[in-house]
Amino acid sequence: MRQATACLVVLFCAVASAQPIDYDRVEEPERSYRTEEKEMIEVFTPSKPIGQVSGIAINANDHIVAFHRSNRVWDEKSFNDDETFNKALGVIPNATLAIINREKKVIDEFGAGLFYMPHGLTIDSNGDYWVTDVGSHQVHKIDAKTQKIVMSLGEKLVPGEDETHFCKPTDVAVAKNGHIFVADGYCNSRVLKFDANGNLIAQINAAFEDNQQPSEFVVPHSLSLIEDMDVICVADRENQRVQCFSTGLSEGDRHVPTGIPITSANDIGRVFAIREREHYLIGATGDSEDVQAQMFSIDMQTGRTETFAKGLGESHALAIASDGVMYVSQLEPSRLLQVRLI
Numbered sequence: 245m246r247q248a249t250a251c252l253v254v255l256f257c258a259v260a261s262a263q264p265i266d267y268d269r270v271e272e273p274e275r276s277y278r279t280e281e282k283e284m285i286e287v288f289t290p291s292k293p294i295g296q297v298s299g300i301a302i303n304a305n306d307h308i309v310a311f312h313r314s315n316r317v318w319d320e321k322s323f324n325d326d327e328t329f330n331k332a333l334g335v336i337p338n339a340t341l342a343i344i345n346r347e348k349k350v351i352d353e354f355g356a357g358l359f360y361m362p363h364g365l366t367i368d369s370n371g372d373y374w375v376t377d378v379g380s381h382q383v384h385k386i387d388a389k390t391q392k393i394v395m396s397l398g399e400k401l402v403p404g405e406d407e408t409h410f411c412k413p414t415d416v417a418v419a420k421n422g423h424i425f426v427a428d429g430y431c432n433s434r435v436l437k438f439d440a441n442g443n444l445i446a447q448i449n450a451a452f453e454d455n456q457q458p459s460e461f462v463v464p465h466s467l468s469l470i471e472d473m474d475v476i477c478v479a480d481r482e483n484q485r486v487q488c489f490s491t492g493l494s495e496g497d498r499h500v501p502t503g504i505p506i507t508s509a510n511d512i513g514r515v516f517a518i519r520e521r522e523h524y525l526i527g528a529t530g531d532s533e534d535v536q537a538q539m540f541s542i543d544m545q546t547g548r549t550e551t552f553a554k555g556l557g558e559s560h561a562l563a564i565a566s567d568g569v570m571y572v573s574q575l576e577p578s579r580l581l582q583v584r585l586i
């Protein structure tokens with residue numbers, strides 16, 4: 245079903261699968277992310293101080309939503325040896341979500357008294373927020389209107405590896421039909437798929453291309469669901485690769501089971517964040533022994549990979565605005581960056 249593909253550094257390796265992506269269904273992108281374009285990187289300082297931004301997203305109004313840790317930092321006192329959170333620290337009493345307009349003004353804040361150690365953030369097609377809390381080992385849905393938690397997966401503060409527990413989940417992606425993909429995360433290194441009611445329906449296992457390649461994820465840190473291509477991509481951070489799989493979401497004749505390997509990019513550095521816009525997968529990597537921190541783009545229709553923002557390290561999360569401007573959060577130093585290709 246799949247053929248061995250030789251992969252060079254920063255080369256996108258297309259792998260033949262039972263049912264390849266139907267490119268006729270996807271629209272031509274309006275812009276491209278290329279190295280021949282120069283990038284402009286600016287520090288983006290919100291009008292009001294916020295904590296370390298672990299997750300970032302763009303809402304329907306093209307505002308930046310930052311999921312941040314307020315005064316909390318992740319250090320050696322945060323977790324016990326058994327991965328449980330240090331309960332003496334309690335919840336973060338202050339707001340952990342900030343909505344910031346493109347002019348840097350903080351226009352709304354919420355999420356106080358709910359989270360222990362914020363991590364991932366995504367916004368679903370209805371505009372509702374989904375977050376992961378590595379402290380409580382949970383995934384939560386927050387209603388955008390009421391700003392209240394309306395659904396939680398995982399048992400609060402109890403790490404585990406079964407169908408109803410996570411251990412430091414890193415990211416979440418949600419399909420239009422309500423199916424939920426969870427990257428679970430720092431300890432379990434697995435990717436799970438749940439139905440809209442939170443029942444486990446599938447697990448996505450790492451693609452095993454040849455004996456040179458690790459056969460399991462090591463810290464899946466970010467997910468990007470490209471629903472119109474029927475693809476979910478996993479930033480397999482410590483294996484320094486991105487792997488993309490069938491989502492199992494399409495119905496009828498087009499149905500492909502969940503988790504068939506579609507494409508991958510290998511040896512691209514420690515990938516902290518991936519997000520998609522107009523069928524470009526944009527990523528941010530951290531420094532590793534072999535590869536300098538940078539950003540990359542993969543044209544999901546041709547597989548062409550480009551790199552930019554070379555040397556931009558410490559990136560944790562990434563979001564792309566409707567005009568293609570990218571927002572990157574760094575933890576150390578704690579700041580947001582605006583990255584524009586010009």
Ligand SMILES: *[C@@H]1O[C@H](CO)[C@@H](O)[C@H](O)[C@H]1NC(C)=O
Pocket residue numbers: 314315337338
């Ligand atoms: C947290 O909220 C309290 C009360 O409103 C405020 O005094 C304090 O400055 C806030 N701390 C942070 C880090 O935002």
